[in-house]
Amino acid sequence: MTTKEETDTIVYDEAHFIQMLKDNDTEVFRDAFLSLHSYDQAQFYEKVGPDIRKLMYAILSPKEMADLYEGLEVDDDEYESYLKEMNTTYGAEMLSHMYTDDAVDVLNELDNHQRESYLEMMDEEVAGEISELLGYAEDTAGSIMTTEYVAIPENSTVRSAMTILRKEAPNAETIYYVFVVDDVHRLTGVVSLRDLIIAEEETLIRDIMNERVVMVHVDDDQEAVAQIMKDYNFLATPVIDNKGKLLGIITVDDIIDVIDEEASEDYSKLAGISDMDKFDMNPLQSATKRLPWLVVLLFLGMLTANLMGQFEATLEKVALLAIFIPLIAGTSGNSGTQALAVAIRGIATGDLEKENKFKLLIREMFTGMIMGVVCGLIIIGIVYFWKGELLLGMLVGAAICCSIIVATLAGSFIPLLMHRLKIDPAVASGPFITTLNDITSILIYLGLATVFLSQIG
Amino acid sequence: MTTKEETDTIVYDEAHFIQMLKDNDTEVFRDAFLSLHSYDQAQFYEKVGPDIRKLMYAILSPKEMADLYEGLEVDDDEYESYLKEMNTTYGAEMLSHMYTDDAVDVLNELDNHQRESYLEMMDEEVAGEISELLGYAEDTAGSIMTTEYVAIPENSTVRSAMTILRKEAPNAETIYYVFVVDDVHRLTGVVSLRDLIIAEEETLIRDIMNERVVMVHVDDDQEAVAQIMKDYNFLATPVIDNKGKLLGIITVDDIIDVIDEEASEDYSKLAGISDMDKFDMNPLQSATKRLPWLVVLLFLGMLTANLMGQFEATLEKVALLAIFIPLIAGTSGNSGTQALAVAIRGIATGDLEKENKFKLLIREMFTGMIMGVVCGLIIIGIVYFWKGELLLGMLVGAAICCSIIVATLAGSFIPLLMHRLKIDPAVASGPFITTLNDITSILIYLGLATVFLSQIG
Numbered sequence: 045m046t047t048k049e050e051t052d053t054i055v056y057d058e059a060h061f062i063q064m065l066k067d068n069d070t071e072v073f074r075d076a077f078l079s080l081h082s083y084d085q086a087q088f089y090e091k092v093g094p095d096i097r098k099l100m101y102a103i104l105s106p107k108e109m110a111d112l113y114e115g116l117e118v119d120d121d122e123y124e125s126y127l128k129e130m131n132t133t134y135g136a137e138m139l140s141h142m143y144t145d146d147a148v149d150v151l152n153e154l155d156n157h158q159r160e161s162y163l164e165m166m167d168e169e170v171a172g173e174i175s176e177l178l179g180y181a182e183d184t185a186g187s188i189m190t191t192e193y194v195a196i197p198e199n200s201t202v203r204s205a206m207t208i209l210r211k212e213a214p215n216a217e218t219i220y221y222v223f224v225v226d227d228v229h230r231l232t233g234v235v236s237l238r239d240l241i242i243a244e245e246e247t248l249i250r251d252i253m254n255e256r257v258v259m260v261h262v263d264d265d266q267e268a269v270a271q272i273m274k275d276y277n278f279l280a281t282p283v284i285d286n287k288g289k290l291l292g293i294i295t296v297d298d299i300i301d302v303i304d305e306e307a308s309e310d311y312s313k314l315a316g317i318s319d320m321d322k323f324d325m326n327p328l329q330s331a332t333k334r335l336p337w338l339v340v341l342l343f344l345g346m347l348t349a350n351l352m353g354q355f356e357a358t359l360e361k362v363a364l365l366a367i368f369i370p371l372i373a374g375t376s377g378n379s380g381t382q383a384l385a386v387a388i389r390g391i392a393t394g395d396l397e398k399e400n401k402f403k404l405l406i407r408e409m410f411t412g413m414i415m416g417v418v419c420g421l422i423i424i425g426i427v428y429f430w431k432g433e434l435l436l437g438m439l440v441g442a443a444i445c446c447s448i449i450v451a452t453l454a455g456s457f458i459p460l461l462m463h464r465l466k467i468d469p470a471v472a473s474g475p476f477i478t479t480l481n482d483i484t485s486i487l488i489y490l491g492l493a494t495v496f497l498s499q500i501g
Numbered sequence: 502m503t504t505k506e507e508t509d510t511i512v513y514d515e516a517h518f519i520q521m522l523k524d525n526d527t528e529v530f531r532d533a534f535l536s537l538h539s540y541d542q543a544q545f546y547e548k549v550g551p552d553i554r555k556l557m558y559a560i561l562s563p564k565e566m567a568d569l570y571e572g573l574e575v576d577d578d579e580y581e582s583y584l585k586e587m588n589t590t591y592g593a594e595m596l597s598h599m600y601t602d603d604a605v606d607v608l609n610e611l612d613n614h615q616r617e618s619y620l621e622m623m624d625e626e627v628a629g630e631i632s633e634l635l636g637y638a639e640d641t642a643g644s645i646m647t648t649e650y651v652a653i654p655e656n657s658t659v660r661s662a663m664t665i666l667r668k669e670a671p672n673a674e675t676i677y678y679v680f681v682v683d684d685v686h687r688l689t690g691v692v693s694l695r696d697l698i699i700a701e702e703e704t705l706i707r708d709i710m711n712e713r714v715v716m717v718h719v720d721d722d723q724e725a726v727a728q729i730m731k732d733y734n735f736l737a738t739p740v741i742d743n744k745g746k747l748l749g750i751i752t753v754d755d756i757i758d759v760i761d762e763e764a765s766e767d768y769s770k771l772a773g774i775s776d777m778d779k780f781d782m783n784p785l786q787s788a789t790k791r792l793p794w795l796v797v798l799l800f801l802g803m804l805t806a807n808l809m810g811q812f813e814a815t816l817e818k819v820a821l822l823a824i825f826i827p828l829i830a831g832t833s834g835n836s837g838t839q840a841l842a843v844a845i846r847g848i849a850t851g852d853l854e855k856e857n858k859f860k861l862l863i864r865e866m867f868t869g870m871i872m873g874v875v876c877g878l879i880i881i882g883i884v885y886f887w888k889g890e891l892l893l894g895m896l897v898g899a900a901i902c903c904s905i906i907v908a909t910l911a912g913s914f915i916p917l918l919m920h921r922l923k924i925d926p927a928v929a930s931g932p933f934i935t936t937l938n939d940i941t942s943i944l945i946y947l948g949l950a951t952v953f954l955s956q957i958g
Contacts (some may be wrong), residue, residue, distance in 0.1 A: 079713065083733045117732070213699050220677050220694070220736075237677070237694060241663070242670050254608045256536065274761070279677075279736060279752040296753055297734040303757065304731070307764035308846055315842030315931065316772055316835055329869030334839045335872055338905075341835050342876055345828035346883055352824035359820040365574070366816050366823035368810035369803035370830050370939050378773055378798050378932045380789045385772030391764055410784030415792055421798055426803055437662070448795075474772065474931065475835045482827050 051228075061088060063147075073103060082115030094129050101130050102121060109139035111390050113150075114210040121393055123150045136165035143217050144170070145298065147189035148177045177292075185269050186262040188282045188302065189292035192217045195225045196249060198232060203245040218280045218295050224253050231257060231282055231290040253496070259284050261293055270302045271296055314385065316341070316475035337475065344479040351483060355490040358497060364433075365493055368440045369486060371423075374449035376485035377478035379415060383408055383455030384477050401460050403454070412452030420445035437497075443492050447485035452480065518545060522556040530560060539572030547575060553871075558587050558906045567598035567676050569645055570607075580607045593622035600674050601627070602755065605634045634749075642726050643719040644776035645759065646740045646749035649674040652682045653706060655689055656801065660702040662692070675737045675752050681710050688714060688747040689738055716741050719748055724849075746747055767849055773798070773932035794932065801936040808940060812947040815954060821890075822950055825897045826943060828880075831902035833942035834935035836872060840865055840912030841934050847922050858917050862910070869909030877902035892953075911923035911938065 064073040065155040076083060089112055101109070120128075127135050127150070139147045151159050151174065159178075163171045173191045180186025196205050196211045205222060212220050222240065224233035243252050252416060257471030258280045260269045271279055275295060282292045325333075352359070352369075359366055387404070390396035396404070412442060420441035427437030455477055509834070521530040534542060546554060558566070575583075584592050596604045596619060606630065608616050614826055616635075620628045630648045632935070637643025651669045653662050662679060670676050679697065680692035690710030700709050716739045717726045730738055730753060737750045773794045782790075809826075816823055844861070847853035853861070877898035884894030912934055 081715065081733055103753045104957045115733075119878070191643065197737075197953065211700050213695055219698075237698075238670055240677075241694075244669050256538065273759055274573075274754075276538060279753070285615040287708075295737070296757075297731075298862055300753075300757060301758065303760055303764075304850070308850075310772065311764070311768055311842060311846055314768065314840045325864075327864050327871055329866065330843075331868045331875075334836070334868070335875060338832065338835055338872060339879065342828070342832055342879060346887075347825045348831070349824045350887075352827070353821075355821055356820055356824070359823050362722065363813055363817040363820060363823075364810075364850060366820075366826065367806045367813065369823065370809070370943060371799070371828055373827050373830075374802050374805070374932075374936060374939055375799055377935070378795055379791070381772045382794070385768060386787075389768055392767075393761070407782075407784050407787065411788045411791070411943070414788040415795060417877065418788075418792060422796065423800060430803075430807075439657050444827060475831075475838065478834070478935075479831060486827060 047441075056090060058091065062092060062096055065096055065103070070103050076106075077147055078108065082111050082113075084115070085112040086115035086117070090116065097126070097129055101134060106134055106137035107141045107167050109138045113138070113146060115475050121153060123153045127154070132161070133165060136162050139169040139174075140170045143190045143192050144173050144292075145188060145217075147174055148187070151178060163228055180262065180446070183266050184262065185260045185264045185266060185294060186291070188266055188269075188298050189262070189294050190298075191292045192219075193223055193280070193282070193290075193293040194219055195223045195229070195290060198224055198226060198253075199249050200249045201245065201457055202240055202243045202247045202249065204253070205240060205249055206245075209237070209240070218293070221280050221293075223251075223290055223293070225280055225290055229290055230288040231259060231284055233257060234282070257282060260286075260294070266302045267306055270299045270306070273299045274303070306392070310388060313472040314381075314388070336376075341475050343481050344476075345482070348479070348482050348486060352410065352486055352490065355494060358490060360496045361497060362493070364436065365490070368443075369489065372440065372443050372447055372489050373485050375419060375444055375481045376451040376481045377446045380451035380477045380481040381456035381474045383412075383452045384459060384474060387456045387459040391459065405456060405460070408452050408456040413447040415452065416445035416448035419448060439496055441491060443485070443489035446488050446492075447481070450484050450488070451477075451481040454484070515545060515548065519553055522553055522560070527560050534561075535565065539568050539570075541572070542569040542573070543572035546661060548571065554583070554586055558591060563591055563594035564598045566595045570595070570599055570603060577723070578610060580610045584611070589618070590622060593619050596631075597624040597627045599803060600647045600649050601630050601844045602645060604631055605644070608635060609954075610862055637719065640723050641719065642721045642723060642740050642751060644746070645723055645726075645755050646719070646751045646753075647674050648749045650678075650680055650737070650739070650747075650750040651676055651688070652680045653745060655681055655683060655710075657706045657709050658702065659697055659700045659704045659706065662697060662706055666694070666697070675750070678737050678750075678752070680739055680747055681699070681706055682747055686747055688716060689743040690714060691739070691793055713737060717751070718742075723759045726762055727763070729848075730756045731760070763849070767845060768915075771838075771845070771931040797912075798932050798936050801933075802939070805936070805939050805943060809943060809947065812951060815947060815951045819950070821893065822947070825900075826946065829897065829900050829904055829942050829946050830939045832876060832901055833908040833938045836869065836905045837908035837912035837934045837938040838931045840869075840909045841916060841931065844913045844916040848916065854935045862913060862917070865909050865913040866906070869906040872909065873902035873905035876905060896950060896953055897946070900946035902944070903945045903949075907941050907945070908934075908938040911941070 057115070061073065061077060064076070077088075080088075089100065094314060104112070130138070139150065142150070147170075151162065156160070163175060168175070176184065177189070177191070192215055194209055194216050196208055200208070209219055209222060220237045222235045222237070223231060224235065226232050233249075233255045234257045235253045239252055247303070258272060258276055260272060262283050262285050267380075268333070269281060272278070278296065280295045282290055283292045285291055317332075358487060423444050424434075424437040424441040427440055428434050433435075458477065507775065518534060521533070525725070530754040534545075561569070579743070589594070596607065596891065599607070604627075608619065611619070620632060623631070634643065635646070649672055651673050653665055666676055666679060677694045679692045679694070680688060680746055681692065683689050690706075690712045691714045692706060692710045696709055715729060715733055715735070718727060719740050719742055726738065729735070732753070735753065737752045739747055740749045740751060742748055773791075844853070847861075880901050881891075881894040884897055887893050888894075914936065940943075
């Protein structure tokens with residue numbers, strides 16, 4: 045893990061830019077600023093306060109601001125406050141100039157009323173496209189696709205295709221794939237710019253296009269789309285409707301964001317947070333994000349306490365028993381979390397689809413048995429040499445061994461079951477499985493102890 | 502989380518292909534098979550056994566097999582067994598035809614002797630390039646870059662650049678960026694194919710190239726490279742040496758693999774597995790992967806037991822105390838894991854760099870206090886209404902409150918400290934922090950109980 049600190053080179057002088065803005069050196073600022081990459085422009089925009097940003101709105105055109113927004117990576121809720129800084133006509137024009145998928149991201153953050161008023165002020169055609177995109181459910185292909193692609197008819201030649209490409213190049217999100225459509229806009233093929241530039245000018249597109257297009261449906265889940273683009277190393281993938289009509293494309297940069305987002309999500313859930321904290325949240329906001337899980341687990345934990353209460357008589361007889369409870373519960377929780385992570389990651393990456401799930405469960409059972417026996421023997425040894433208690437050692441060892449086997453099986457069985465039931469298995473978060481395993485392991489341990497004590501006593 | 506199952510369409514008929522191979526229908530097989538995307542070819546190749554694969558080696562040329570290998574996504578150790586199925590000349594020729602970064606991945610899996618013998622049989626120039634790439638340390642930019650890029654001199658025109666592009670197109674890994682170099686091959690600019698096709702043919706490259714090239718150093722960490730490509734939405738990034746000479750490029754498909762790999766790694770560590778299981782491992786192999794962590798944590802857990810042993814007298818006096826231990830330890834572990842995940846993910850995504858780390862710790866302290874007070878009050882309520890024990894409730898509540906605060910602070914402080922000390926903070930895995938928090942929370946609880954009992958008794 046390395047950090048940006050170590051590799052970032054300073055690409056612009058922030059103070060200098062601010063000075064230019066304050067001094068009203070319009071042309072100097074524009075020349076220097078517009079030569080920056082949109083990501084660097086956006087970093088500057090994000091960092092300076094609203095006052096400086098207002099100077100920028102006065103100097104940069106809505107189109108130039110739309111380019112800057114390309115590079116912006118902020119929390120969604122910040123879009124609203126940025127828009128409030130601009131006058132509405134400027135904002136609407138900026139939105140018209142953005143790629144439709146990015147404009148949708150911004151508009152999604154506004155309330156219905158605001159959204160409508162922006163859409164009314166925007167270019168009618170763009171507003172229509174955006175309204176359609178706004179209708180797709182979250183996390184579907186439709187919600188992340190853009191409508192700025194290049195489409196050509198089947199009977200074009202390479203020459204006419206290149207002419208269309210040159211014309212569309214300034215507006216299209218990618219020109220590296222050209223999509224071939226029939227007269228009712230159904231997708232029939234794809235040609236890469238690589239193929240176009242090496243082909244003869246008179247060649248018919250029909251003759252060089254690839255007809256085995258890998259496409260996704262507008263309602264497909266964004267994770268499935270990411271998996272396909274990763275497998276096939278695509279830079280862009282076409283999105284179609286039920287009739288096979290081309291609706292838009294999804295580009296690789298959006299897919300990287302999806303992969304990142306989903307990894308964060310799975311990670312948060314393994315840690316028992318409903319949603320990852322942002323670093324600029326205040327303590328109350330971040331406590332609100334974490335408390336729900338913590339309280340649910342607290343009640344589950346009370347079940348454990350309640351369960352242990354049933355064994356109060358046993359615990360009163362031999363207080364020494366209690367000191368091994370955290371050890372047994374902890375070890376069982378750890379082995380369960382390991383098995384859980386393997387299963388969830390396997391489901392997330394799609395690797396598990398290729399394998400027999402029943403085979404995985406069998407393997408996990410044997411894995412659990414091996415780990416259980418090893419850990420059990422270690423514990424017998426430690427307790428014997430440390431406390432000189434062979435019987436207690438055997439009791440603790442047997443409990444650890446059984447707990448590990450049960451926990452490993454549960455850790456893989458539960459996510460597989462949830463996946464089968466079409467529930468996102470990642471919600472079977474680490475702490476949840478850990479708490480369940482607390483209960484079973486304590487039941488096993490104190491149950492064994494009670495039987496054992498009644499035998500010898 | 503969706504799976505491939507739901508979206509995959511069957512793109513080829515496996516049984517049919519196998520039949521063609523067995524029937525020796527060479528031309529029919531070649532026509533149908535070579536029209537598949539390399540990913541689909543590779544899926545077939547992976548699935549069928551060695552016998553069928555041997556028939557494929559007889560029918561497909563080393564170049565065609567190299568194309569298939571483009572789509573192959575197998576565990577690294579499988580490359581060796583595949584290579585063993587081919588005769589060495591065929592294998593060497595196939596390696597010569599692969600993109601250098603992919604050939605490096607394969608050759609890295611062989612022992613020194615085998616690697617050398619392949620390199621000796623390969624095309625001399627390619628072998629030289631590959632040997633150089635093999636020398637870069639794992640996880641650096643050098644280890645994932647490829648040397649198949651298009652470079653042109655500064656004084657070229659758009660026309661001559663396009664001629665070079667057309668010539669290089671079949672071999673270059675990407676032709677969508679053209680890199681501009683001076684007479685000693687130092688990188689001075691970059692032009693996208695998008696810019697080239699809209700420019701006039703006589704324009705000088707010097708006049709349209711972008712001189713603010715974002716580049717990475719050959720020794721940079723691959724995660725830092727991924728971060729840059731994600732921020733700037735690049736399809737490829739040039740890699741340079743100390744003198745600014747262009748050595749290779751890294752393409753976006755490799756970066757997606759890096760992002761995926763690193764997310765898996767962080768995830769595994771949060772779950773306490775040194776390395777994610779492969780699904781085709783046998784129980785002994787997967788137990789071997791998981792046991793080291795489990796045993797280390799077992800010994801840490803023995804510390805907990807030892808510590809509790811110090812409080813045996815207290816536990817003997819009030820056996821009821823023991824039943825809340827798993828609850829307190831569990832809750833403290835959960836809140837610690839939450840804080841840990843937020844800190845680690847923040848470091849991994851680079852978000853934390855922008856913020857003040859001290860501010861994060863202060864926030865986490867207040868977050869811990871809010872969560873501690875809420876959970877503490879809930880517990881007092883439950884114990885009072887369930888057991889009718891107000892004093893015990895207050896003891897357990899106070900212990901939970903303090904434990905949550907300490908655990909939340911530890912969960913964010915420890916990864917930040919490790920990051921400062923240049924240790925990968927992800928090794929402070931979930932189970933490790935959980936076990937540490939077990940110890941502190943039990944110490945707090947039984948410590949409070951002992952003081953309390955001595956006061957009233």
